[in-house]
Every structure is written in structure tokens, then in C-alpha cells.
Amino acid sequence: MGKLTFSWVDYLIFAILLVISTAIGLYYALSGGRQKTTQEFLLADRSMGFVPVALSLLATFQSAVAILGVPAEIYTFGTQYWFLGVSYIFGLLIPAHVFLPLFYRLKVTSAYEYLGLRFNKSVRIAGTLTFIFQMVVYMGVVLYTPALALNAVTGLNVWISVVVLGVICTIYTTIGGLKAVIWTDVFQTLVMIAGQLAVIIVGAQNAGGIANVWEINSNAGKLSGIDFDPDPFKRHTFWTLGFGGVFMMLALYGVNQAQVQRYLSARSEKEAIFSVYLVFPCQQLMLAIGSIMGLVMYARYQECNPRVMGDVTTNDQMVLYFVMDVLQDYPGLPGLFVACIFSGALSTISSAFNSLATVTMADFVKPYFPNMTEKRATLVSKGLACMYGLVCLAMAFLASLMGSVLSAALSIFGMVGGPLLGLFIVGMLFPWTNAIGAISGLVVSLPLALWLGIGSIMYNNANAGPPAGPPPQCLNMSDFTTAATTAFATTTVAPPALTGLAKFYSLSYMWYTAHNAAVVVVVGLVVSFITGYTKGQDVDPRTIFPIMDYLLFFLPRRYRQKLHCGVRFDEMKIEDSTVAVTEDEHKYEDGKYSGTTTEDGYNIVKDSTENSSVINGHMKVKPGHVILETRM
Numbered sequence: 190m191g192k193l194t195f196s197w198v199d200y201l202i203f204a205i206l207l208v209i210s211t212a213i214g215l216y217y218a219l220s221g222g223r224q225k226t227t228q229e230f231l232l233a234d235r236s237m238g239f240v241p242v243a244l245s246l247l248a249t250f251q252s253a254v255a256i257l258g259v260p261a262e263i264y265t266f267g268t269q270y271w272f273l274g275v276s277y278i279f280g281l282l283i284p285a286h287v288f289l290p291l292f293y294r295l296k297v298t299s300a301y302e303y304l305g306l307r308f309n310k311s312v313r314i315a316g317t318l319t320f321i322f323q324m325v326v327y328m329g330v331v332l333y334t335p336a337l338a339l340n341a342v343t344g345l346n347v348w349i350s351v352v353v354l355g356v357i358c359t360i361y362t363t364i365g366g367l368k369a370v371i372w373t374d375v376f377q378t379l380v381m382i383a384g385q386l387a388v389i390i391v392g393a394q395n396a397g398g399i400a401n402v403w404e405i406n407s408n409a410g411k412l413s414g415i416d417f418d419p420d421p422f423k424r425h426t427f428w429t430l431g432f433g434g435v436f437m438m439l440a441l442y443g444v445n446q447a448q449v450q451r452y453l454s455a456r457s458e459k460e461a462i463f464s465v466y467l468v469f470p471c472q473q474l475m476l477a478i479g480s481i482m483g484l485v486m487y488a489r490y491q492e493c494n495p496r497v498m499g500d501v502t503t504n505d506q507m508v509l510y511f512v513m514d515v516l517q518d519y520p521g522l523p524g525l526f527v528a529c530i531f532s533g534a535l536s537t538i539s540s541a542f543n544s545l546a547t548v549t550m551a552d553f554v555k556p557y558f559p560n561m562t563e564k565r566a567t568l569v570s571k572g573l574a575c576m577y578g579l580v581c582l583a584m585a586f587l588a589s590l591m592g593s594v595l596s597a598a599l600s601i602f603g604m605v606g607g608p609l610l611g612l613f614i615v616g617m618l619f620p621w622t623n624a625i626g627a628i629s630g631l632v633v634s635l636p637l638a639l640w641l642g643i644g645s646i647m648y649n650n651a652n653a654g655p656p657a658g659p660p661p662q663c664l665n666m667s668d669f670t671t672a673a674t675t676a677f678a679t680t681t682v683a684p685p686a687l688t689g690l691a692k693f694y695s696l697s698y699m700w701y702t703a704h705n706a707a708v709v710v711v712v713g714l715v716v717s718f719i720t721g722y723t724k725g726q727d728v729d730p731r732t733i734f735p736i737m738d739y740l741l742f743f744l745p746r747r748y749r750q751k752l753h754c755g756v757r758f759d760e761m762k763i764e765d766s767t768v769a770v771t772e773d774e775h776k777y778e779d780g781k782y783s784g785t786t787t788e789d790g791y792n793i794v795k796d797s798t799e800n801s802s803v804i805n806g807h808m809k810v811k812p813g814h815v816i817l818e819t820r821m
């Protein structure tokens with residue numbers, strides 16, 4: 190197979206992507222508040238509507254890794270992976286209704302401020318460092334993947350792509366702030382969808398129509414039924430994907446700063462929740478597009494696997510090989526597809542730069558320089574966004590060491606995102622956890638997770654079987670060799686039973702997040718009870734999620750209250766609300782609000798009123814105000 194040749198139309202389309210992305214950055218550098226405040230640069234002035242927020246949420250973790258990885262996965266192993274879509278239901282509902290409202294209530298800028306409010310400064314810093322580590326490693330994979338794949342099929346130098354991507358992205362992120370990041374995400378998402386649809390349409394046409402594609406895959410047994418095998422060591426089953434996947438989604442959509450920042454950039458909490466709802470169909474669409482492309486690929490290569498023929502050396506090159514194969518005669522389309530995979534990468538690393546700048550600012554700079562001027566703070570934020578861009582370039586070198594990129598990326602989410610999710614879960618659901626417990630949980634879980642994850646990657650690389658996929662019955666191919674047949678024959682040999690460490694390493698990577706988060710929770714609770722657990726009345730009720738009220742909603746209030754373990758949720762409710770004070774309810778004297786009923790029906794019995802005031806007939810409860818006692 191020759192290298193993919195680009196016509197001038199292809200170059201033009203690719204150039205348009207880069208020019209429009211940079212132009213959006215320039216537009217937001219010169220309009221609105223001109224990126225002069227951190228509110229604008231890091232939080233888009235909290236002015237975004239739900240549609241751009243949703244598309245941006247979608248684009249953050251949808252990079253060239255998924256675009257190249259999902260079809261290759263489906264092509265090789267059949268459609269089982271598609272069941273990951275099941276996990277999106279709870280994987281998005283829980284972030285929308287548990288994590289998001291909590292961050293809004295606490296008015297944080299960095300998600301890890303929560304850890305400071307719930308535990309202490311050390312836990313907050315540990316959380317932030319974990320996040321930085323996760324995103325920096327992930328960025329390396331995201332930047333390197335498209336560059337490597339492009340190199341394989343077009344001969345374009347890997348480091349040229351890496352530098353073009355890194356530099357363009359650093360520029361528009363640094364000058365345009367979060368508004369530019371979100372609007373380029375919107376544009377790039379559309380390019381991603383267009384590029385993949387073009388390949389599917391042309392590919393399906395060549396294979397005799399989509400119905401034919403479906404039938405070929407069906408006859409070959411590629412359309413997997415639901416696999417209910419509970420074995421957690423099996424890579425993809427209904428449980429690993431549909432259940433383990435929920436935890437991966439929680440780590441990404443619940444507590445990852447990149448996404449939390451998008452929630453906070455929305456006009457209102459309602460608008461933010463709505464954007465998460467809108468992510469659901471979009472995410473399903475992306476998964477379906479990737480999966481169908483895998484099926485179309487199979488239909489084309491059912492009789493002759495390019496991997497076995499030696500034309501393709503890794504699974505990650507399959508998609509580009511296929512694109513080159515079917516789009517060659519359509520000038521412009523190869524360019525569109527390359528624009529599509531670059532869009533995937535750009536929209537991910539731009540989110541990463543901006544969120545990394547935000548946490549570094551909020552968790553490391555602001556607390557130590559509280560009097561910094563807004564002008565200087567914005568300048569520092571821009572410097573940070575730019576610095577992370579350069580770090581990301583360096584990380585691309587490291588990524589060249591990983592195996593299959595899709596499982597590598599998802600493993601990173603679980604290896605580092607899992608322990609981080611665990612910190613939030615043990616904080617939000619278990620009031621007894623103290624700071625020592627939380628830190629211990631992280632300190633035990635993270636190394637264990639890295640050992641499991643890296644061990645698994647190394648073990649699998651060392652024991653990688655011959656290429657799987659369609660049989661090499663390339664009888665019509667002149668370069669068919671017996672070597673290929675021999676290579677293929679070994680795939681049918683049953684894998685040996687695994688024991689000891691090998692068994693440990695073979696835990697499905699889809700369970701990583703859940704497993705690693707669970708380690709934090711168990712260690713966190715055990716250590717808390719050994720070192721003296723925190724009493725319910727001593728934690729800030731705003732940092733706890735009253736899960737019992739939801740699980741046991743049918744119980745009468747007074748029973749449920751007993752299950753609050755002393756956490757003063759009722760006070761929080763009033764602190765958060767505005768109390769309606771009608772004429773005849775003005776029973777209070779000298780600023781005492783006793784006898785007042787709040788809007789949600791609580792009767793204030795006792796309070797401390799120094800921080801309260803009556804505004805337009807409403808009692809406004811200011812931060813710091815404590816309602817000492819309430820009754821329903």
C-alpha cells in the first residue's frame with residue numbers, strides 16, 4: 190500500500206480547521222471583557238448556554254483516541270464494547286444530580302476546593318496534584334496518538350504534527366480563555382461528526398449499503414449479544430462495561446475539573462444540569478458512529494485482514510488505513526478526516542490546558558497570594574495555560590511507550606481518576622471520614638492502582654497474541670504468504686489459565702475506577718475509625734450528600750433524620766434559602782427571626798442573626814449565619 194496523498198483541497202480543509210480555531214481564540218481575546226479577569230478567562234463569565242456547554246462536555250474526553258480506537262476495537266472483537274452506552278445513564282444522571290449541585294452550593298472554582306472544605310488543605314493539595322498528574326499523562330496520549338497514526342499512513346513526521354497541534358492549541362487557549370475553548374469545542378465536535386460520517390457513508394456504499402454491512406457482520410458473528418458473565422477478569426462484559434463504566438463516567442463527569450469547570454461556566458445551575466442531559470444523546474451518537482465505522486471496516490476486510498497481511502502493524506492504524514483505502518478517490522475527504530482526528534485532539538487538550546491553569550491558580554497560587562491584583566492573576570493564569578501546553582508536548586514523548594491507545598487512555602482514567610473519585614465518595618457519603626483517613630486512602634490506592642495498571646500494560650505487551658480479526662483467506666491477494674496463516678492459526682489456541690500476579694494484572698480495565706475508588710473508601714474508613722472518626726455535627730453539612738434521604742425517601746422525616754448520623758442538613762437547608770417574611774410573621778424583635786417560617790416550610794426556633802438582613806420582605810441569610818434550631 191502506498192502512502193496517502195493529499196490533494197490541495199485536503200490541505201485547504203485541514204488549514205480551515207486550524208484557521209477557524211485560532212480565529213475563535215482571537216475573537217474572544219478582543220471581544221467581551223477581553224480576557225482581563227480570571228472570571229472571564231477561567232469561567233467564561235458564567236454566561237454560557239446549555240448547548241455549547243453540552244457539546245464542550247462531550248468533546249473533552251472524546252479525542253482521536255476514541256475516533257481511532259473504538260472502530261478498531263469493534264472491528265477486532267465485535268460489538269460488545271457498544272454496551273458501554275448503558276453506563277452513560279447513571280454515569281451522567283449521578284454527576285448531574287449529586288456532584289454538580291454540590292459544587293454549585295459550595296461556590297467553588299476548583300473541584301478540589303471541596304476537599305479543603307470537607308477535610309483540610311493537605312487533602313485538597315493531594316487531590317489537585319492527582320488531577321494534574323492524570324491530565325498531564327492523558328494529554329501525552331491524546332497528542333501522540335493522531336500524530337503516530339498519521340505518520341504511519343501519510344508519512345507526515347510525528348513531531349511536526351505534535352508541534353502543530355500543541356502550538357495552535359496553546360495559542361487559542363492562552364489568548365481566548367474558556368469562552369474560546371468552549372466555542373472551538375463546538376466547532377471541532379461538528380468537524381468530528383462530519384469526518385466520521387463521511388467515512389461511514391462512503392465505506393458503506395462501497396460495501397453494498399449499510400444493510401449489507403450489517404448482514405456481513407451478523408453472519409460473521411460480530412454482533413455480540415449481551416454477555417452477563419460476572420467474571421471481572423473478562424475484558425468486556427455487560428457488567429464490566431455497564432457497571433464498571435458508570436464509575437469511569439463518574440470520575441470523568443463528576444469530579445474531573447475539566448468538566449466541573451464547564452458546569453460552573455453555565456448561566457445557572459439548571460442550565461448546567463440540562464447540558465448534562467443533552468450530553469447523553471450526543472455521547473450515544475458518538476459511540477454509535479464509532480461502532481458502525483468498525484462494522485463497515487469489517488465488511489470491507491472480512492476476507493483479508495490488513496494486519497495479518499502486514500500492511501498495518503498496530504490496531505490503532507486500522508482506521509486510517511481504511512480511510513486511505515476508501516477515500517482515496519474523493520478529493521477533500523481525506524483532508525476532512527484528518528481534520529476530524531485533529532479536532533478530537535485539539536478539543537481535548539484545550540480543555541486540559543484551561544482546567545490545569547484553573548486548579549493551579551485556585552489551589553496553589555491564590556491561597557498563598559490572596560492580595561494579588563486581578564490583572565496580575567489573569568496574567569499568571571495565561572502563563573500557566575501556556576506552560577501546560579509545553580508540558581503536554583513533552584508528555585507526548587512518554588506516550589510513545591504505551592500499547593493500544595484506547596485501553597491505555599481508559600486505564601489512565603481508572604488508575605488516577607479512580608483514587609480521586611474515591612476521595613470525593615468517601616468525603617460525600619461518609620461523614621465519619623477524617624482527613625488522615627482520606628489521605629491514607631489515597632496514599633494506599635494510588636500506588637496500588639499504578640502497579641495494577643502499569644503491570645497489566647507491561648504484561649499484556651509481553652504476552653500480546655498475534656493479530657486477531659477476520660481470517661486471512663486472502664486467496665485473491667498475490668502477496669498472501671503462509672507466514673500469515675501460521676501467525677493466525679495460533680490465535681485459536683486457548684489462553685493458559687492465569688494465576689497469581691498474572692491474574693491480578695488481568696482485572697478488566699473497565700473495573701479500575703470502581704476498584705481504586707473502593708480502596709480509598711475502605712482504607713479511609715478503617716483509618717478514620719482507628720484515629721478517631723469525625724462526628725456528624727462537626728462536618729459542614731454542605732459537603733455531605735444526604736444519600737439516605739434519597740434511598741429511603743419513603744420513610745417519614747423523623748426516621749430519616751436519625752440516619753443523618755448527626756449531620757445538620759436541616760440547618761443547611763435554611764442557610765441556603767431565602768426566608769419569606771410576610772407582614773404578620775414579623776414576630777421577631779431586635780433582629781430575632783424566631784417564629785419565622787422559611788420558604789421550604791421550616792420553622793425557625795432559634796438563630797443567630799448577626800449576619801442576616803431583611804431585603805424586600807425576604808430574610809436573606811448570609812454566609813456564616815447559623816440557624817441553631819428548626820422544626821418542620
Ligand SMILES: CC(C)(CO)[C@@H](O)C(=O)NCCC(=O)O
Pocket residue numbers: 250251252253254255256331441472537595598599
Ligand atoms: C470517555 C468515553 C468512554 C466517553 O464516552 C469515550 O469518549 C472514550 O472512549 N474516550 C476515550 C478517550 C479519548 O478519546 O481520549
Ligand code: NA
Pocket residue numbers: 248249250251252253532533534535536537538
Ligand atoms: Na476532544
